[in-house]
Amino acid sequence: MKIFYSSTSPYSTKVRMAAQYAGLAAEAVVADTAKDPAELLAANPLGKIPALVTDDGLAVFDSRAIMNYIDRQSRGALYPRNAVKRTEVDVLEATADGICDCLLAIVYERRSRPEDKVYQPWIDRQWQKVERALDHLEANMPRLGKKPNAGHFALAAMLRYIELRFAGQWQRGRPKLKRYLTRFEAVFPDYAAFKD
Ligand SMILES: N[C@@H](CCC(=O)N[C@@H](CS)C(=O)NCC(=O)O)C(=O)O
Structure with a gap:
């Protein structure tokens, strides 16, 4: 089985960590x-990316389809069975x-644009969405028990990416999110291999 990825792609980091955790x-x-x-x-x-290809040649994309594929292959390592909890994990992953x-x-x-064609209002609008969603997460931090789920992997991959591209620009007023990767690594020690 192969997973096409790039080390900077957050969706790739999510599925690679999940595959490792699920033993795939x-x-x-x-x-x-490019x-x-x-x-x-x-x-x-x-x-x-990411795209996964099985040994039988089955191709699976995008990252959420891959997460669901890994979950089926590992008899439910990534998503809870309980319907209410499952919805919570799905929404956390979507966020x-x-x-x-x-x-x-x-x-x-x-x-991708020449400097004079970069449209700042579009960038500002995207950043507003980011800020709102980060505040929502800070106010609704997911519990992190002994077993990480798909939502936890998605959150870790996102935080790794935002720090990579927007270093130091997202932590203020969000102490719980700031601490999250340290807490995540305690339940998923293999995270060390995905940090850089
Ligand atoms: N919804 C997709 C998004 C995948 C995605 O946008 N990946 C980026 C890298 S992080 C990519 O492949 N970009 C290249 C392109 O769009 O041509 C997923 O969850 O897998």
């Missing part, structure tokens, strides 16, 4: 999406992924 043996293959590598396009016509969507929109706006 997968070879991590670096993919440069170059549209043929192997990636064969796995995901959208040319996005963390949604923040990443906004952060990526900002990064791509700055990266």
Whole structure:
């Protein structure tokens, strides 16, 4: 099994950590999406990462489909069975992924346009969404028991990414979020291998 990824992609970090936690043996293959590598396009016509390809040639994307695939393969290592708890985890994952969507929109706006065409109001609007969602998370911090779930992996991947691209710009007034990665590493010590 292969997972196409990049070390900076938050959705990739989420699924790679989850695969490791669930005991799914997968070879991590670096993919440069900017170059549209043929192997990636064969796995995901959208040319996005992460994409997973099984030994039988089944291609699975996007990251939430991959998380659900890993969960099925591991008999429920990532999502709770209880319907109410499951919904909570789904919404936490959607919140963390949604923040990443906004952060990526900002990064791509700055990266793909000539400097004089960068549209600041669009960036500001995306950042407002990020701030609102971070405040929502701070006020509704998920409990972190002994077993991390898909929401916990998504939150960790998002925090790693926001610090990578927007270092020092998100912590003020959010002490719980600031402490989260240290707490997460205590229940998922393998996080050390995904930090850099
Ligand atoms: N909703 C997708 C988002 C995937 C995504 O946007 N990945 C980025 C890297 S973090 C990517 O592949 N960007 C390259 C592109 O859009 O061409 C998921 O959850 O997997």
